[in-house]
Amino acid sequence: MTAPVDTQPIGLDEPHPVHKSVPGTLDDLRQALDAPAGHRARHLGEALVERGLIDGATLRRMLELQRNTTPHRLLGQLLLDNGALTPLQLNSALAAWMGVPLVDPRRLAPDPDALRRIPRALAERESVVPLMLHGDALVVALADPWDQALLEQLRFAADQRVLPVMALPGTLGPAVAQAYRGFGSGAPGTAGAAQPAEVAALAQSLAGDGEADVEVDPAVLNESDNTLVRLVNAVIADAVRLRASDIHIETSESRPVRVRLRIDGELVPYLELPLRLRFALVARLKIMADLDISEHRKPQDGKIAFARFGGAKVELRMVTVPTLHGLEDVVLRILSGLKPMPIESIGLSATNLAGLRGVITKPYGLILICGPTGCGKTTTLHSVLRELNTNQRKIWTAEDPVEITQEGLRQVQVNARIGWTFAAAMRTFLRADPDVIMIGEMRDAETARIAIEASLTGHLVLSTLHTNSAPESITRLLEIGLDPFMFSDSLLGILAQRLVRRLCTKCRKPEPMSPEQLRTLAQQHVESAPGCGTTLDALVERWQRQHGDAQGRIVGWRRVGCDHCEHSGYQGRLGLHELMLATEGTRELVRHRAPAAELQAAGLAGGMVTLRQDGIEKVLAGLTDMAEVLAATNQ
Numbered sequence: 001m002t003a004p005v006d007t008q009p010i011g012l013d014e015p016h017p018v019h020k021s022v023p024g025t026l027d028d029l030r031q032a033l034d035a036p037a038g039h040r041a042r043h044l045g046e047a048l049v050e051r052g053l054i055d056g057a058t059l060r061r062m063l064e065l066q067r068n069t070t071p072h073r074l075l076g077q078l079l080l081d082n083g084a085l086t087p088l089q090l091n092s093a094l095a096a097w098m099g100v101p102l103v104d105p106r107r108l109a110p111d112p113d114a115l116r117r118i119p120r121a122l123a124e125r126e127s128v129v130p131l132m133l134h135g136d137a138l139v140v141a142l143a144d145p146w147d148q149a150l151l152e153q154l155r156f157a158a159d160q161r162v163l164p165v166m167a168l169p170g171t172l173g174p175a176v177a178q179a180y181r182g183f184g185s186g187a188p189g190t191a192g193a194a195q196p197a198e199v200a201a202l203a204q205s206l207a208g209d210g211e212a213d214v215e216v217d218p219a220v221l222n223e224s225d226n227t228l229v230r231l232v233n234a235v236i237a238d239a240v241r242l243r244a245s246d247i248h249i250e251t252s253e254s255r256p257v258r259v260r261l262r263i264d265g266e267l268v269p270y271l272e273l274p275l276r277l278r279f280a281l282v283a284r285l286k287i288m289a290d291l292d293i294s295e296h297r298k299p300q301d302g303k304i305a306f307a308r309f310g311g312a313k314v315e316l317r318m319v320t321v322p323t324l325h326g327l328e329d330v331v332l333r334i335l336s337g338l339k340p341m342p343i344e345s346i347g348l349s350a351t352n353l354a355g356l357r358g359v360i361t362k363p364y365g366l367i368l369i370c371g372p373t374g375c376g377k378t379t380t381l382h383s384v385l386r387e388l389n390t391n392q393r394k395i396w397t398a399e400d401p402v403e404i405t406q407e408g409l410r411q412v413q414v415n416a417r418i419g420w421t422f423a424a425a426m427r428t429f430l431r432a433d434p435d436v437i438m439i440g441e442m443r444d445a446e447t448a449r450i451a452i453e454a455s456l457t458g459h460l461v462l463s464t465l466h467t468n469s470a471p472e473s474i475t476r477l478l479e480i481g482l483d484p485f486m487f488s489d490s491l492l493g494i495l496a497q498r499l500v501r502r503l504c505t506k507c508r509k510p511e512p513m514s515p516e517q518l519r520t521l522a523q524q525h526v527e528s529a530p531g532c533g534t535t536l537d538a539l540v541e542r543w544q545r546q547h548g549d550a551q552g553r554i555v556g557w558r559r560v561g562c563d564h565c566e567h568s569g570y571q572g573r574l575g576l577h578e579l580m581l582a583t584e585g586t587r588e589l590v591r592h593r594a595p596a597a598e599l600q601a602a603g604l605a606g607g608m609v610t611l612r613q614d615g616i617e618k619v620l621a622g623l624t625d626m627a628e629v630l631a632a633t634n635q
Contacts, residue, residue, distance in 0.1 A: 105175035117158040137163040157310020340382040347575035365492035398425035399440040455490040470494040470580035471599035488590035500628035501570035507562035528612035
């Protein structure tokens with residue numbers, strides 16, 4: 001039985017009838033928890049009468065009202081609705097009747113060890129204050145001590161028994177902020193209590209526990225050792241804080257367990273753990289993803305909802321890969337509930353932005369986004385869908401996995417194991433009156449054929465392809481058996497893209513470019529698009545007008561490194577793009593199965609800018625450096 005919680009905070013000095021029974025210190029709370037149970041009324045109504053909060057006549061009237069009210073309503077709620085009790089009076093009576101101490105968490109100084117058990121993100125989201133450890137239990141103040149779902153979530157986060165106490169109405173919000181002020185992470189919903197120092201301390205604790213050459217039993221450790229559970233949560237939370245896209249856990253027969261993070265596209269060393277934890281660590285992650293901990297021979301994949309374990313609202317896609325000697329590696333892809341970016345914010349040049357906006361307004365046709373894994377194709381697709389997402393359009397998407405959600409889209413998670421493939425989803429969508437269809441990836445000829453047929457029958461179809469450039473995407477689709485005439489008629493445009501690291505604006509250093517450096521850059525620009533007809537002198541002159549000062553001098557930027565960018569010199573990533581729009585000339589080449597070189601020449605003649613050319617323009621704008629562009633556009 002619960003009562004609504006008053007949202008108005010009670011002042012610390014505000015008198016009320018239960019202050020005398022509220023523990024003022026943690027020692028007082030321990031005594032209250034250990035106090036023997038006294039006389040307990042049989043019913044809540046009897047308890048309220050005994051406490052003098054209502055009289056017998058009021059109780060009889062409320063019970064009569066309860067019997068005649070449909071649907072059935074709780075006695076406490078009826079008393080509140082009729083003004084017989086205040087929320088504070090009812091909560092205090094409930095707490096006393098059920099033997100649950102009533103506390104003002106603002107007056108208590110929580111034990112730091114208790115705060116470490118519950119991440120700040122969870123405490124702020126659910127309005128709970130971990131107060132202290134009492135025996136084998138964690139004492140937590142919350143509004144409703146009988147909320148079993150929340151208690152189970154807290155037990156998962158702390159990996160131990162939770163003993164709830166009831167907080168005075170309106171006190172939890174200020175108490176949470178006060179308790180976590182200066183403790184652990186600052187921002188809610190990011191890294192919780194995880195900090196590099198805490199991760200290191202937990203790792204050191206595990207390294208010092210037990211004998212180095214004694215293998216840890218995964219079942220025993222996951223059931224009884226809270227340190228490993230906290231370490232796994234802290235590593236995931238810290239990876240979210242560091243903007244990592246993936247967590248790589250690599251086990252070995254003779255070396256420590258290595259943990260690496262992929263940040264801005266680069267793998268960086270993060271942590272080493274004792275060799276003896278290799279099986280227990282993988283088993284803990286399998287438990288979190290509901291996988292079979294006894295299976296080591298076959299790969300497994302699953303998902304972890306991190307909020308279940310006390311972390312931020314982040315989902316992780318997990319895959320295990322069997323390696324030598326019966327060991328397994330784990331890779332976690334962090335799917336952090338991303339929101340779609342405006343199409344203006346994905347790094348498109350003005351020309352490419354105008355061209356892409358021109359084709360997505362077409363009522364039907366096929367638009368492809370191509371590039372290698374992890375180059376931001378899904379982000380670009382959802383930016384396009386964000387532009388198209390209006391009340392006048394019905395948009396279906398089939399994705400694996402659904403990484404970005406948008407209100408208004410009808411998003412479907414495919415599952416090949418049950419036959420729910422991209423092709424099956426496409427066939428279903430065509431019977432569901434779509435305007436726009438997005439297919440996460442064209443993995444086979446069947447999906448591609450259905451997509452083309454859909455684009456020719458009044459639907460705008462968007463999809464991705466794993467190819468290196470826009471012209472190569474055309475030849476690839478023709479090679480898998482598509483009809484060149486249907487494909488040429490359906491194609492609107494292909495956008496190839498790569499991601500490069502963006503220079504940190506806090507520490508990048510300006511360096512004037514010499515005429516020789518500028519000419520070398522122009523040479524790279526021209527050689528990446530043979531036959532484009534641009535001369536070096538004309539190109540340098542245009543750059544001096546666009547990027548130079550009054551004297552035509554152009555400033556280049558060099559990475560340095562600072563605390564803001566973790567001393568890498570880079571902060572975030574930036575897209576390089578190559579947009580090839582379908583013209584009558586390119587369609588004719590498609591019908592004749594022309595090679596990629598001819599298709600590229602036609603695209604360049606139509607104004608297409610190559611990936612390297614787009615990258616060089618962004619180097620001149622001070623957004624990235626040439627090393628990143630060359631690495632991403634290895635031609």
